[in-house]
Amino acid sequence: MNAPFATVLRNASESISDHAPLIDPFGREISYVRVSVTDRCDFRCVYCMSEDMNFLPKQDLLSLEELDRLCSAFVARGTRKLRITGGEPLVRRNIMSLFRSLARHLDSGALNELTVTTNGSQLARHANELASCGVRRINVSLDTRDPDKFRAVTRWGDLNQVLAGIDAAQAAGLAVKINMVALKGVNDDEILPMLRWAHGRGMDLTLIEVMPLGAIETERTSQYLPLTEVEAALRQELTMRPLTYSTGGPARYLEVIETGGRLGLITPLTHNFCESCNRVRVTCTGTLYMCLGQEDAADLRTPLRASASDALLNEAIVAAIARKPKGHDFIIDREHDTPAVPRHMSVTGG
Numbered sequence: 001m002n003a004p005f006a007t008v009l010r011n012a013s014e015s016i017s018d019h020a021p022l023i024d025p026f027g028r029e030i031s032y033v034r035v036s037v038t039d040r041c042d043f044r045c046v047y048c049m050s051e052d053m054n055f056l057p058k059q060d061l062l063s064l065e066e067l068d069r070l071c072s073a074f075v076a077r078g079t080r081k082l083r084i085t086g087g088e089p090l091v092r093r094n095i096m097s098l099f100r101s102l103a104r105h106l107d108s109g110a111l112n113e114l115t116v117t118t119n120g121s122q123l124a125r126h127a128n129e130l131a132s133c134g135v136r137r138i139n140v141s142l143d144t145r146d147p148d149k150f151r152a153v154t155r156w157g158d159l160n161q162v163l164a165g166i167d168a169a170q171a172a173g174l175a176v177k178i179n180m181v182a183l184k185g186v187n188d189d190e191i192l193p194m195l196r197w198a199h200g201r202g203m204d205l206t207l208i209e210v211m212p213l214g215a216i217e218t219e220r221t222s223q224y225l226p227l228t229e230v231e232a233a234l235r236q237e238l239t240m241r242p243l244t245y246s247t248g249g250p251a252r253y254l255e256v257i258e259t260g261g262r263l264g265l266i267t268p269l270t271h272n273f274c275e276s277c278n279r280v281r282v283t284c285t286g287t288l289y290m291c292l293g294q295e296d297a298a299d300l301r302t303p304l305r306a307s308a309s310d311a312l313l314n315e316a317i318v319a320a321i322a323r324k325p326k327g328h329d330f331i332i333d334r335e336h337d338t339p340a341v342p343r344h345m346s347v348t349g350g
């Protein structure tokens with residue numbers, strides 16, 4: 001029997017609105033979602049976490065199936081790029097099952113890119129499987145190649161484990177980009193050697209300014225190294241040309257003529273990048289943050305758990321995107337040494 005006309009109409013309008021692209025009030029289309037799958041980590045980087053972090057109780061976390069549903073709801077509404085992050089995403093138990101199931105969106109062509117940001121500690125055992133799930137590029141965070149400094153910055157990390165992870169990733173055919181947070185008095189002298197090392201291995205390097213997120217033991221002003229200074233110093237040694245290349249993120253890219261490699265600069269403090277922001281972030285508890293630097297957030301876990309259909313979830317997502325702010329206003333100076341937002345990067349997902 002044919003379905004009543006009203007039902008057909010409702011189903012049609014539901015499926016159209018469930019698939020309509022997400023456009024914020026400033027006309028920016030949201031096509032990039034970063035999903036933090038855990039707030040836990042096997043490191044405690046000094047700029048990211050305090051030494052005695054309180055982690056969330058496990059029952060507050062979305063299950064891997066719920067994370068899949070949530071990611072898939074975004075993909076249905078035009079998300080083209082998903083980045084799995086954390087905390088350290090590769091320490092979450094059975095995390096590969098999430099990559100395996102999300103791979104179907106790459107196969108269908110709905111998703112352009114599935115990627116991950118990792119500290120590299122568990123990469124050696126996961127690199128091959130990531131590649132077989134359709135992951136093509138990954139970001140590995142590495143602030144120093146000095147084993148003692150590495151241990152000090154991460155509080156107890158083993159540099160060799162990360163280097164072995166990078167080797168495994170490259171051997172598996174993954175393109176690796178190195179993320180390095182520029183830390184005054186800690187790794188400023190290593191930026192040029194890191195660039196030469198990364199480019200020598202065919203890896204891009206992105207430098208990140210330390211951002212005022214979450215309470216930590218050290219004063220932010222003592223860590224903050226403006227990338228304008230770094231860029232000026234690098235220009236004494238290297239010839240660099242601006243590139244129009246973009247990964248859909250906030251990095252500004254330069255081509256380094258001497259090495260043929262790319263240098264990315266993420267400068268939330270010295271250079272505001274909000275006007276082209278196409279991204280949102282979801283935490284491991286299903287909280288949607290529309291801006292890394294603002295407190296406003298939407299609870300997606302309640303609508304997700306309230307029904308097996310995605311209608312409530314979709315409504316909550318649309319309402320949240322309608323509140324995406326124009327931008328952030330991070331400042332670090334002597335008068336502003338407290339966090340701009342109280343949550344750590346490891347909560348929101350870097």
Ligand SMILES: C[S@@+](CC[C@H](N)C(=O)[O-])C[C@H]1O[C@@H](n2cnc3c(N)ncnc32)[C@H](O)[C@@H]1O
Binds near residue numbers: 087117180208213
């Ligand atoms: C929060 S981590 C999560 C993924 C993974 N654990 C890692 O380290 O790559 C993501 C990125 O955020 C960076 N990060 C963490 N806290 C930061 C801060 N306060 N300012 C700038 N970058 C930060 C890290 O260096 C890392 O590159």
Ligand code: SF4
Binds near residue numbers: 044048
């Ligand atoms: S930056 Fe990444 S590796 Fe370091 S403590 Fe934060 S989440 Fe862990």
